[in-house]
Each structure stands twice: as structure tokens, then as C-alpha cells.
Amino acid sequence: MLQKLDDTLDVQDTEADHSYLLQPAYYLGVLKRRWPFFLVPLTLVALIGAAVIYLWPPTYYSEGKILVESQLIPTELVRPTVTSAAQERIQVIQQRTMTRDNLLAIADKFKLFPDRRTLMSPTQLVELMKKSVKIEPVAQPLAFTSGTLSQHPTVIFTVGFQYDDPQNAARVANELVTRILDLDLRDRTSRATDTTKFLAREVQRLQGESSAIDAKLAQVKVSSLKPARDSINPTASQLAQLRAELAQKSAVYSDRNYQIQALKRQIEALEKAGSQPAGTVTATADTSPPVDVDALLTQQKSIQVNLEVATQKLAAARLGETLERDQQSEKLEVIEQPTQPLEPISPNRPKIAGVVAVLALMVGAGIAIAAELLDRAIRRSSDLFGILDRELVVSMPYLFTQSELRYRKRKFWLMLATVLIVVAVSAAAAYWLLPPLDLIIAKARVGLFR
Numbered sequence: 258m259l260q261k262l263d264d265t266l267d268v269q270d271t272e273a274d275h276s277y278l279l280q281p282a283y284y285l286g287v288l289k290r291r292w293p294f295f296l297v298p299l300t301l302v303a304l305i306g307a308a309v310i311y312l313w314p315p316t317y318y319s320e321g322k323i324l325v326e327s328q329l330i331p332t333e334l335v336r337p338t339v340t341s342a343a344q345e346r347i348q349v350i351q352q353r354t355m356t357r358d359n360l361l362a363i364a365d366k367f368k369l370f371p372d373r374r375t376l377m378s379p380t381q382l383v384e385l386m387k388k389s390v391k392i393e394p395v396a397q398p399l400a401f402t403s404g405t406l407s408q409h410p411t412v413i414f415t416v417g418f419q420y421d422d423p424q425n426a427a428r429v430a431n432e433l434v435t436r437i438l439d440l441d442l443r444d445r446t447s448r449a450t451d452t453t454k455f456l457a458r459e460v461q462r463l464q465g466e467s468s469a470i471d472a473k474l475a476q477v478k479v480s481s482l483k484p485a486r487d488s489i490n491p492t493a494s495q496l497a498q499l500r501a502e503l504a505q506k507s508a509v510y511s512d513r514n515y516q517i518q519a520l521k522r523q524i525e526a527l528e529k530a531g532s533q534p535a536g537t538v539t540a541t542a543d544t545s546p547p548v549d550v551d552a553l554l555t556q557q558k559s560i561q562v563n564l565e566v567a568t569q570k571l572a573a574a575r576l577g578e579t580l581e582r583d584q585q586s587e588k589l590e591v592i593e594q595p596t597q598p599l600e601p602i603s604p605n606r607p608k609i610a611g612v613v614a615v616l617a618l619m620v621g622a623g624i625a626i627a628a629e630l631l632d633r634a635i636r637r638s639s640d641l642f643g644i645l646d647r648e649l650v651v652s653m654p655y656l657f658t659q660s661e662l663r664y665r666k667r668k669f670w671l672m673l674a675t676v677l678i679v680v681a682v683s684a685a686a687a688y689w690l691l692p693p694l695d696l697i698i699a700k701a702r703v704g705l706f707r
Contacts, residue, residue, distance in 0.1 A: 306613025320417025475526030
């Protein structure tokens with residue numbers, strides 16, 4: 258059967274005529290001839306892609322936001338005991354939250370990954386939990402021009418968990434947020450308590466050293482007194498003087514003041530020394546080695562200064578501990594509670610469907626074109642020059658038969674009638690369904706179609 262060859266044959270320049278590869282008609286012809294090679298791979302790739310899209314389990318992600326809130330009371334009035342940076346505390350809390358025991362406890366509490374736990378070791382389960390937990394900062398700290406705000410920037414970080422069940426994802430995220438808040442509160446309170454205990458031990462040590470020096474000074478004063486025959490007792494007069502001084506300072510200082518406590522210890526030492534017999538006192542004074550009173554006074558003054566500083570620090574530490582226990586210092590606050598997600602974060606099914614469609618078209622078109630290129634049939638004038646001499650080829654116009662001419666006329670009139678019918682139906686629909694033209698123009702002017 259004769260086929261219609263390319264009627265634009267030019268014998269002079271057809272040796273390297275490959276311009277047909279740039280014509281859409283060539284690819285339409287390939288599609289008509291090789292449609293099985295195009296349709297079968299396209300269908301197979303599309304079915305495989307559809308199965309992947311359908312069987313790929315969804316992954317839901319639930320997260321909450323935590324704000325590092327600054328201290329409510331101004332630091333000029335009450336200084337906090339815990340002075341570590343918020344970023345450092347967050348990293349410490351993250352490491353404590355992501356410990357092996359903590360993650361296994363969460364997995365056991367909510368019965369996570371039930372299908373895979375029988376095939377996984379505890380170490381693999383921990384790694385899977387670490388991949389599912391996300392603790393990340395929202396953004397860099399805001400840069401303020403004020404010095405106070407730049408020293409304490411606003412820090413926000415998110416705590417989330419991804420899982421194939423939206424309800425469990427929200428539950429685990431809430432559990433992580435709760436554990437982080439508890440860990441931060443316990444850590445800050447523990448640090449404040451440890452600081453207070455350390456300073457309290459230091460104050461007790463200094464008070465003990467001060468008491469020992471006061472006792473030595475009292476013994477020196479007692480031993481330096483000579484027995485008098487008159488009725489005046491030097492110990493009694495000194496006790497009266499110390500008691501008067503104690504009464505005077507008690508009206509100004511509290512009982513916990515180091516000066517009040519030193520006076521009390523001196524009075525107690527003198528009372529004990531006065532209650533002993535005179536011979537005992539004299540013997541003690543005679544047998545005791547000489548004591549450097551100036552060195553004792555210098556040491557006592559140094560200890561009292563250190564004791565006063567330590568007492569002030571202890572008071573500040575106790576105030577800071579109270580601040581931490583009442584949660585008035587820098588703390589973590591939940592500004593967005595984890596909720597049950599409604600849409601999965603993966604897979605992106607529309608995107609995967611688009612990739613599958615493009616891949617199916619590329620595979621089908623590639624196989625069809627490959628089959629066309631491997632076929633050695635003659636379909637155009639340029640194919641003849643591969644087997645014949647070009648001088649034997651003559652270009653002849655295509656001769657249409659009467660049946661072909663009648664078919665072309667029928668096709669033309671059918672297309673013209675179709676166009677007229679479509680135009681008439683569109684005009685009737687516009688007349689009956691659309692509002693008047695002047696109303697459409699008025700609405701367009703006032704912007705009602707925006």
C-alpha cells in the first residue's frame with residue numbers, strides 16, 4: 258500500500274535532512290504508530306507510583322513552643338542565684354531529656370512503635386526516638402539597642418515529636434514539654450539550694466573560728482587580772498561592761514549579728530572563768546604560755562570581716578532560693594501547647610503524584626521514540642537515501658483520490674458546524690445565565706469582582 262511521503266523533497270540537500278525531529282507532526286506520528294510502547298510503560302509507572310502514594314504511611318508532627326521568660330523582679334533589687342545563660346541551660350536540658358532511660362520510659366509509657374519493637378533492640382529504639390524528637394530554636398535572638406535587653410535576649414524554642422498516629426504524637430510532645438519544665442525547675446532549685454548550703458557551712462566555719470579567738474582573748478583578759486584585796490571584782494566589772502554593751506547593740510542589731518554573738522561568747526567565757534576558784538585562775542595564768550594579743554585581735558578583725566561578707570552572701574543566697582522556689586526568677590513558659598495535628602507532614606502526595614506523572618510520561622515517550630528509531634521502515638523521503646542513490650529518486654506530488662477529497666470536505670463542514678453550534682450555545686448561556694452587560698461593567702468599576 259502506498260503511503261504519503263514528505264512532499265517537500267529536495268534531492269540536493271536531503272543527505273543530512275533531520276529537521277523533521279523539530280516538527281510536532283513527527284512526534285504525533287510516532288505516538289499514533291507506537292502507542293502501545295508509550296501507553297504500557299506509562300500505565301505501569303503510574304500504577305507503581307499510585308501504589309507508593311497509597312501505601313506510604315503518613316507522618317504527623319506535633320510541637321509546642323517554650324519561651325524563656327526573664328526574671329519578674331528587677332535584678333537590681335534581687336539577684337538570681339543561677340546565672341547561667343538560657344542557651345546553655347536549654348542545651349543541658351536537651352541532653353538530659355534525650356537520655357537513654359528517659360526515651361525508653363516515654364516509649365514504654367505510650368507504647369510507641371508496637372510493630373517494630375519486637376524486631377528492634379533497645380539501642381535501635383533509642384535511635385529511632387532521637388530521630389523522632391525535635392528540639393530546635395525558633396530563630397536567632399532579637400537584637401535590641403538597649404543594653405539591658407541585649408544582655409537578656411528573648412529565646413524561644415520548639416519541642417516536637419513526629420509519629421504515624423496524630424494522637425500519640427500530641428501526647429508524646431506534651432510529655433516532653435512537661436519533662437523539660439520539670440527538669441528546668443528542679444535544676445534551678447537544686448543549684449540555689451546547693452549555693453545556700455555551701456554559704457551556710459562557710460558562715461558556720463567562720464563563726465567557729467571567731468568563737469575560738471574570742472575564748473582565747475577572754476582567757477588572756479582573765480589571766481591578766483591580779484587578785485585584789487578590795488571588794489571590787491575586776492571580772493564582775495568587766496562582765497557588767499560587756500552586758501551593757503550587749504544591751505546597747507541588741508537594740509540596733511538582731512541576735513544573728515556577728516557582733517552580738519561575739520559579745521555573748523565573751524560574756525559566757527568570763528562567767529565560766531569567774532566561777533572558778535582564784536587559785537585555779539592564778540595557776541592557769543602562771544602556767545599558760547604567752548599569747549600575742551595583737552595577732553589575735555588582727556585575726557579576729559579579719560575573721561569578722563569575712564564573716565560579715567559571708568553572712569551577706571548567705572542572705573542573698575536564701576533570697577535567691579526563695580525566688581527560685583516561688584518561680585519568680587528566669588523560667589520556662591509554654592506559649593503554645595502541643596495539639597493533635599490534622600494534616601501529615603509527609604509524604605507530600607500531590608508533589609509525589611506530579612513527579613510520578615512526569616516520570617511516567619518520560620518513560621513512555623522514551624521507549625516509544627527508541628522503538629521508532631530502531632525501526633528501519635521507510636516513511637519519509639530522507640529515509641530513501643540510506644538504501645538508494647539520490648539520483649534515482651524523483652519528487653512527485655501526492656495525488657488525492659475522490660474519496661479523500663469528499664472526506665476533507667465533510668470534515669471541514671463538520672468542524673464549521675461544530676464551531677457555530679458552540680458559539681450559539683455559549684451566546685445563549687451568556688444571555689440566560691449572566692447578568693446584563695451594563696451591570697457587569699458597573700460591578701467591575703466598583704471592584705466587586707476582586
